[in-house]
Amino acid sequence: MPPIRFNPVFDALPVTVFETMSRLARETGAINLGQGFPDDPGPEDVRAKAAEAALHGWSQYPPMMGLAGLREAAAAHYARWQGVSLDPEREVMVTSGATEALAGALLALVEPGDEVVLIQPMYDAYLPLALRAGATPRFVRLVPPDWRLDVDAIRAAVGPRTKAVVLNNPLNPAGAVYGREDLEALGAALEGSDAVLIADEVWEHVTFDGRAHVSALAIPALRDRTFKIGSAGKIFAMTGWKVGLVCAAPHLMRVLSRAHQFLTFTTPPSLQEAVAYGLGKDDAWFLDARAALGAKRDRFAAALRAAGFAPLASAGTYFLNLDIAPLGVTDDAAFCERLAREAGVAAIPVSAFYASDKVTTVARFCFAKHDATLDAAAARLAAFRF
Secondary structure (H helix, E strand, O other), rough: OOOOOOOOHOOOHHHHHHHHHHHHHHHHHOOOOOOOOOOOOOOOHHHHHHHHHHHHHOOOOOOOOOOOHHHHHHHHHHHHHHHOOOOOOEEEEEOOOOOHHHHHHHHHOOOOEEEEEEEEEEOHHHHHHHHOOEEEEEEOOOOOOOOOOOOOHHHOOOOOOEEEEEEEOOOOOOOOOOOOOHHHHHHHHHHHOOOEEEEEOOOOOOOOOOOOOOHHHOOOHHHEEEEEEEEEHOOOOOOOOOOOOEEOOHHHHHHHHHHHHHHOOOOHHHHHHHHHHOOOOHHHHHHHHHHHHHHHHHHHHHHHOOOOOOOOOOOOOEEEEEOOHHOOOOOOOHHHHHHHHHHHHEEHHHHHHHOOOOEEEEOEOOHHHHHHHHHHHHHHHHHOOO
């Protein structure tokens, strides 16, 4: 039998750094602050709604666009929290996770030879999904400590073949949050182009210090050229649920829905029922959840500073980054491997979030863990000798 030729986009991909570091944590007994998921199982009332719906609700195919109740709840939620007016019938769709929405948006937009602008550091799915759609990537590089959104570089990267610009806001792994002024500048930069903004806003409820998330859909210059992507898994800290919420103007949603129907087609109705319930929870629940995560961020950052490290600011997401350049470290991947093996703490090298011209002096830690876990990790790091 001759050798089987696989699609080179996937055949050439290594095992993700998240799986690599999680496996290393299991093998060594290291405290895993690498992969970004909380220790907590999530709000009990939302989980109870899912259980009730699984036992007593509809178990057959729900509508391809998603349950009407969830689409209406999403529209009401975004109107309340972000001032975005949406038609739940034509501008809201439910997907099986935010990554499916990203894949669908790229497949709906891109033809071979088109260009997609990717802002580094970036979620590791962006590049293979863009390549699989046939895109030529154009990279824009952001750098610590402030990870400023370089709108001039984005403008320079956008050309006549640009079909999409992908923006993660709040930005994983940097913990940066981009506000109205940044987004308005981005809208001005895209003026005159045919580029669609794929706004990955999954961390929209994980912002700190009183920051309010500004959606790209709230910017007039971006309203009709944006796919807004949200994640119930991030909103409710239940990352395994994989329920995505995508919002867009009708002319964009029409084509995205065609891609969706031949990807997953639909999403478990019991989870949709529970997410619809959850989106209607009192404002206090969402604010309390942010405050609790913010307190964990502050606790871990203070412990790192006391141990002599230099954590960078984190305005959102579950992540705190450590500047390892003052330690004389120039290879964050080797540093993180050594940290897991010798210090007993697993982290993620931020260079893994770049495809080119990598930043190699930053390590990412997830602080969405029990206080005792964070304290134990900080103690191990304080005892580690470089």
